[in-house]
Amino acid sequence: MKKQAHPYIPNTVPEVQEEMLREIGAQTIEELFDGIPEELQYKKEMNIPKALSEYELRRYIDGILAKNKSTTEYVNFLGAGCWNHFVPAVCDEVNQRAEFLTAYAGDPYEDHGRYQALFEYQSLMAELVDMDVVNVPTFDWAQAAATSIRMASRINGRNKVLLPKTISPDRLKVIKNYCSPHIECILVDYEEDSGQINLSDLEDKLSSSIAAVYFENPSYLGFVETKGQKISKLAKSIGAITIVGVDPSSLGVLSPPSHYGADIVCGDLQPLGMHMNYGGGQSGFIATHDDLTFIQEYPSRLFGIAPTVVEGEYGFGDVLYDRTSFALREKGKESVGTQTALWGITAGVYLSLLGPAGMYELGKTILQKSQYAMGQLGNISNVVASRFESTNFKEFVVDFSYTGKSVKDINKYLLDHGIFGGKDLSEDFPELGQCALFCVTEIHSKEDIDRLVTAIQECIDAK
Amino acid sequence: MQKINRDQKVRNFHQAKWDEPIIFELHKSGERGVTLPAVEESIENHVGDGVSAIPAEMMRKRKPNLPEISQNRVLRHYLRLSQETLGAAFNVEIGQGTCTMKYSPKINEAFASSAKMTELHPLQDVSTVQGMLEIIYKLDLCMREISGMDYFSFQPGSGTQSLFTMASIVRAYHESRGEGEQRNEIITTIFSHPSQAATAAVKGYKIITLYPDQDGFPDIEKLKAAVSDRTAGFVVANPEDTGIYNPRIKEFTKIVHEAGGICYYDQANANGLLGITRAKEAGFDMCFFNLHKTFSTPHACGGPATGALGVVGKLKEFLPGPIVEKQGENYSLNDNLNHSIGKVRSFQGVPQTVLRAYAWIRSLGAEGLKDVAKVAVLNNNYLYHKILKIRGADAPYIKGKRLEQVRYSWEQLTKDTGVTTDDISYRMADFAHHYWSSHHPYVVPEPFTLEPTESTSKADLDEYIASLTHISNEAYTNPEVVKSAPHNSTIHRVDEQDFFENPEKWAITWRSYLKKIKNTETINS
Numbered sequence: 001m002k003k004q005a006h007p008y009i010p011n012t013v014p015e016v017q018e019e020m021l022r023e024i025g026a027q028t029i030e031e032l033f034d035g036i037p038e039e040l041q042y043k044k045e046m047n048i049p050k051a052l053s054e055y056e057l058r059r060y061i062d063g064i065l066a067k068n069k070s071t072t073e074y075v076n077f078l079g080a081g082c083w084n085h086f087v088p089a090v091c092d093e094v095n096q097r098a099e100f101l102t103a104y105a106g107d108p109y110e111d112h113g114r115y116q117a118l119f120e121y122q123s124l125m126a127e128l129v130d131m132d133v134v135n136v137p138t139f140d141w142a143q144a145a146a147t148s149i150r151m152a153s154r155i156n157g158r159n160k161v162l163l164p165k166t167i168s169p170d171r172l173k174v175i176k177n178y179c180s181p182h183i184e185c186i187l188v189d190y191e192e193d194s195g196q197i198n199l200s201d202l203e204d205k206l207s208s209s210i211a212a213v214y215f216e217n218p219s220y221l222g223f224v225e226t227k228g229q230k231i232s233k234l235a236k237s238i239g240a241i242t243i244v245g246v247d248p249s250s251l252g253v254l255s256p257p258s259h260y261g262a263d264i265v266c267g268d269l270q271p272l273g274m275h276m277n278y279g280g281g282q283s284g285f286i287a288t289h290d291d292l293t294f295i296q297e298y299p300s301r302l303f304g305i306a307p308t309v310v311e312g313e314y315g316f317g318d319v320l321y322d323r324t325s326f327a328l329r330e331k332g333k334e335s336v337g338t339q340t341a342l343w344g345i346t347a348g349v350y351l352s353l354l355g356p357a358g359m360y361e362l363g364k365t366i367l368q369k370s371q372y373a374m375g376q377l378g379n380i381s382n383v384v385a386s387r388f389e390s391t392n393f394k395e396f397v398v399d400f401s402y403t404g405k406s407v408k409d410i411n412k413y414l415l416d417h418g419i420f421g422g423k424d425l426s427e428d429f430p431e432l433g434q435c436a437l438f439c440v441t442e443i444h445s446k447e448d449i450d451r452l453v454t455a456i457q458e459c460i461d462a463k
Numbered sequence: 464m465q466k467i468n469r470d471q472k473v474r475n476f477h478q479a480k481w482d483e484p485i486i487f488e489l490h491k492s493g494e495r496g497v498t499l500p501a502v503e504e505s506i507e508n509h510v511g512d513g514v515s516a517i518p519a520e521m522m523r524k525r526k527p528n529l530p531e532i533s534q535n536r537v538l539r540h541y542l543r544l545s546q547e548t549l550g551a552a553f554n555v556e557i558g559q560g561t562c563t564m565k566y567s568p569k570i571n572e573a574f575a576s577s578a579k580m581t582e583l584h585p586l587q588d589v590s591t592v593q594g595m596l597e598i599i600y601k602l603d604l605c606m607r608e609i610s611g612m613d614y615f616s617f618q619p620g621s622g623t624q625s626l627f628t629m630a631s632i633v634r635a636y637h638e639s640r641g642e643g644e645q646r647n648e649i650i651t652t653i654f655s656h657p658s659q660a661a662t663a664a665v666k667g668y669k670i671i672t673l674y675p676d677q678d679g680f681p682d683i684e685k686l687k688a689a690v691s692d693r694t695a696g697f698v699v700a701n702p703e704d705t706g707i708y709n710p711r712i713k714e715f716t717k718i719v720h721e722a723g724g725i726c727y728y729d730q731a732n733a734n735g736l737l738g739i740t741r742a743k744e745a746g747f748d749m750c751f752f753n754l755h756k757t758f759s760t761p762h763a764c765g766g767p768a769t770g771a772l773g774v775v776g777k778l779k780e781f782l783p784g785p786i787v788e789k790q791g792e793n794y795s796l797n798d799n800l801n802h803s804i805g806k807v808r809s810f811q812g813v814p815q816t817v818l819r820a821y822a823w824i825r826s827l828g829a830e831g832l833k834d835v836a837k838v839a840v841l842n843n844n845y846l847y848h849k850i851l852k853i854r855g856a857d858a859p860y861i862k863g864k865r866l867e868q869v870r871y872s873w874e875q876l877t878k879d880t881g882v883t884t885d886d887i888s889y890r891m892a893d894f895a896h897h898y899w900s901s902h903h904p905y906v907v908p909e910p911f912t913l914e915p916t917e918s919t920s921k922a923d924l925d926e927y928i929a930s931l932t933h934i935s936n937e938a939y940t941n942p943e944v945v946k947s948a949p950h951n952s953t954i955h956r957v958d959e960q961d962f963f964e965n966p967e968k969w970a971i972t973w974r975s976y977l978k979k980i981k982n983t984e985t986i987n988s
Contacts, residue, residue, distance in 0.1 A: 006827070006831055006834060008566055008568060008759075008826070008827070008917070008918065009831075009834055009835065009838050009917045009918070010918075010919070010920035010921075010923075011838045011841060011842060011917070011919075011920060011921060012834055012838060016920075016921050017838075017841060019921070020841055020842075020845045020921060021841070023845060023848060023849075024841075024844050024845055024848050025848075026844070026864075029837045029838075029840070029841050031864075032837075032840045032841065032844050032864050032866075033739055033840065033866075034863075034864065035707070035708045035710060035863065035864060035866070036708050036710065036739065036740050037710045037713075039713075039744075040710075040712070040713065040740045040744050040745055041739065041740055042738060042739060042740055042741050042744065045738075045829050045830075046608040046609060046738055046829040046832065046833075047608050047829070048605050048608055048609075048824060048828060048829040048832065049825065049828060049829075050828040050829070050830065051825070051826060051827050051828035051830070051831045052825050052826055052828075054570050054826070057570060057822060057825055057826050058570060058573075060825065061574050061598075061818075061821075061822050061825075062574075062577075064594045064597050064598055065574065065577055065579035065580060065594045065595075065598075066579065066594065067593045067594035067597065068579045068580075068583060068591065068592050068593070068594040068595055069587070069591035069592075070578050070579055070581075070582035070583055071582045071583070071584055071587075072578050072582045074591070076584055076587075078584045078586045078587065080586055081809055081810070082584060082585050082586070082809070082810065084584065086499065086500065088496075088497045090496070090497070090534060090537060090538050090541075092576070093538065094538075094541040094542075094545065095763075096572065096576065097541075097542070097545040097550075098550050098552040098553070099545040099546065099548040099549070099550040099552070099553065100545050100548060100550065100763070100764055101550065101552070101567070101572070101761045101763055102550035102551035102552040102553075102567055102761045102762060102763075103548045103549065103550040103551065103762065103763075103764045104551065104559060104562060104564060104762035104764065104765060105559050105562065105762075105765070105897075105899065106548070106549055106897050107888065107889075107892070108954065108957060109889050109892040109948075109949040109952040109953070109954065109956075110478075110548075110549040110892050110897050110952070111547075111548045111549060111764075112478075112544075112547045112548070112952070112953035112954050113543070113544035113545055113546065113547030113548035113953070114544075114548045114764050116483070116485070116544050116547070117541065117544045117548075118764070119485075119972075119973075120485060120486045120487075120973070122971060122972050123485070123486075123487065123972040123973035123974065124486070124529060126972040126973075126974055126975075127527045127528045127529050127974065128527045128529070130527070132971070132972055132974060132975045132978075133971045133972065133975070134971070134972060136765070137766075139620045139621075139624060139766075139808055140620075140808055140809045141809070142806070142808070142809055143624075143807075143808065150665075170806055170809060170810075171809070173805035173806040174805065174806045174807060174808065174809065176805055177631055177783075177804050177805045177806065177807060178627075178665070178807075180631075180634070180666075180667075181634070181666070181667045182667060217521075224517065224518070224521055226518045226520065226521050228521075229520065251523065251527065252523065252526070252527065253514050253517060253522070253523055254517065254521055254522070254523055255520070255521050255522060255523050255524070256523065256527075259524075260520070260521075275581035275582060276581070276582065276583060276584050276585070277580065277581050277583065277813070277814065277815045278580070278583040278584070278585050278592065278595055278810070278811060278814040278815075279585035279809055279810025279811050279812070279813075279814065280767060280811075280812070280813040280814050280815045280816065282808075282809050282810070283767070290966075290971070290975055292966050295966075295971075302971045303971070304962060304963050304969045304970055304971050305485075305962075305970050305973075305976050306957050306958060306960075306962035306963065307957075307958045307962070308954045308955045308956060308957050308958055309955050309956050309957075309958050310954075310955045312482075313954045313955060314485065314954070315954050315955075315956075315957035315958070316957070317957055317962070317963050318963060319963045319964075319969045319971055320963065320964065320969075321963065325657045325658060325660075325661030326657055326902065326903065327903050328657075328903070329657040329660040329661055329670075329672075329903075330657075330660035330661050330663065330664035330670040331664075332657070332661055334661065334665050335623050335626075335627065335657075335658050335661035335662045335665060336623070336658075336661075337621050337622060337623030337624075337658050337765075338620075338621035338622065338623065338753075338755065338762070338765045338766040338768045339620065339621060339765060339766045339767075340620070340765075340766040340767045341763065341764040341765035341766055342763035342764050342765075342766065342767065343766075343767060345541075345764065348486070349537065349541055351529055352486055352496060352529070352530060352532055352537045352540075353496030353497040353532075353534065353537055354496065354497060354499075354529070355494075355495060355496060355529050355530060355531040355532065356526035356527050356528070356529045356531065357495065357526070357531070358495065358496070358497065358498075358499065359526070359527055359529065360526055361499050362499055363514070364502075364512065364513050364514050365499055365500065365502050365513075366513075367513030367514055367516065367517075368502045368506055368507065368510050368511075368512070368513035369502065369506060371509075371510040371513055371516065372506045372509050372510050375509060375510065391516045391517055391518060391521075411588070415588055415590075415591070420584065420587055420588070420591075423586055442499050442500050443500060445500070445503070446503040446505060446506055
């Protein structure tokens, strides 16, 4: 039987192949691989099942995906670096457009729209953080933080960084790997009652070898770090750079870090219009002032606006391209390449849709709903919510240590009742005992929260 | 009816031009793009306005200066910008050599946008993500077949991040053997991607770069001279960006192994190799594939993406965690790897890309994957054969066959006419084509690098060739038309002056632009 052409491979038509081979002057396609030595040619057939038609594929893949229970089926209170937010339909429409989805490395004469959309993303994000420079997105918060730290180290030539002990352990792993072997990561203790950075420990650890002080707002454990101004002053006093990691969904209501002394601001764009995608929605950003000292240390692309030869046209291009590894290989600043540009465009769409009032309402709604959840959980006897006496945004630590139940027990019960409970902190923060990190956002209704509270009450009451 | 004449060889194209303002210029005070879920009255009664809890010093004083725009105007703006973008789905996309711009099947987008994918939280109990883990695991098994490696991690978010991960593993491996300090050099080649050198430097390595010999292969004598007890690793692409497969690759990896180094393979150029030859047999200890190149997932303007990283058994313990494992019928996450480098990206990388790539492999099967390689190489040799006939064009190094791509040169055309490869790039945009020169530095003079994948038909190739031929003719007869291109693009040539180099003039954001034009206006008035 004649072999059928594959729908994705037009030139599997035998007559076309013959015509092309004639043109080239070859007898067979196999001849074209003559340059690969016989001993390296793979003679076996790969153990990969035979091709499925589109319909068969749909049945097969849908069948596997059906084994997943998504957060549309369960009520989700997990956050810890990836958050369940409302995603406007326009965000999906724009990032699924085939033009954006399949574009890549065109210059401004092919991809004017891509350049403009990313320049606009930089500009919208700049308003949110109130700084003049934002990069084309990086991989995620963790890598953006690592790069921010490396930028600081290149600027002042120092090789140690101070980070809060409350940082996400996974984020710290990424940062440590990006910093090793040049930069040593040193953790600063936190106040036992409030979770806030322990200023005396910070002062003890500050020295002339500290390149940067990095902290987060809100912290990984959900509370607002209120001593930002003091921390950045202390950092400045010894010539260190202040870096603040921030959740952008908080910036409608919380002060942007540039207002309390941050030199570099970084964080994750995922809350701004990206579905969680099992972690695939993460996307990093870095922002600074319009200061040459900082700008020349970005590894990322920075799109700038410029006139064209025709009056009235906006043109775009790469600012200081010669910083990058594209231009200088190992002598460039770290490395650049494919990261998460489509999520940058999406975050721009999101910020355009919400506007200043929407960002304020987002922050306010999250505060109200999370405060309600904390209050209700705290009303359960022997449950402490929140574990820390600080203001929380979106996430908070619930302490089950006095309930006689472990977080594991509680989460198992919740799972059986259609709820994804908070992230178990008992391994990563053993000093906190049986604590879990819960996340409440604008998507949670009163009914969702009440259901959580009732289920936890039941679990604790059960023998 | 009269026959409509369609004889013209090049496309009579003009890109969309919407003359769209910057989004801030669409601001209309009071408009809204979307509203948020309401807060129930009973919650308000319990907690009040919520924001009063914020300490005064942490309260945002002025709302962010974002524009206020109605929903349909936001949508229209971005749809217009999308039309001003030449995605790979629209054109004969063979112009981005090294990046394997192939067809991204729509069915795989349907999977990626399923709520069973998009609405998964990465920390959900593993019992609730068995489908997701199954797909990750099964793609791992496919990748093992394709490469001969023993385990894969899909955590790296791109080829560059995968190279960084491999450099991290090289360091951790030598440290585990007490040779971390001593082995401080990584050897690479000039025709490999700049990220190979750049990421090794990020991990603290001194870089040694091999240049090609007269045939275009990395110089083996230079490699012999370069290896020593300081050699930590050797990283190379094969074929390199010239499309020439280095037949002595096994000797290369042997030389490095004998010196105690790790050999890692940049398989960004793997599209002509699927089912043909594998990393393992060539002696590599690690390799990576870009799922957004060879395995068809969309490039997305530059990510999100995945650099699938494979290692041989002895390096499994060094992988970033957690990795997916199967026990009986159940899938689980293993984060207990003894020498793990830690993590390179949050959670499990970009799983929706893993899903698309797995679906793509299953739509081809073993035989289809081999057809991918065969047709990609056939297409490339056809293109190569035709381009060598274009006046002023050449391809340096050996004159034989090439694999999936070729780095060409317009050196002769530039000498004859003054038209450069950049000019031709802009002119190609006038005919709806993307065209790319080369990474820096330009070892090949006036370079251009083309990679037709298996997705292009003969008619597509003929169209691209006709456009290049047309522009070569223009260069020899009317060079001005090429030098002043583009003419049919959304915009005309950017007046670069020093808008991208001078701190007084560059503007990386709209607010910065407004400040700087105001300064200029003040100075001029």
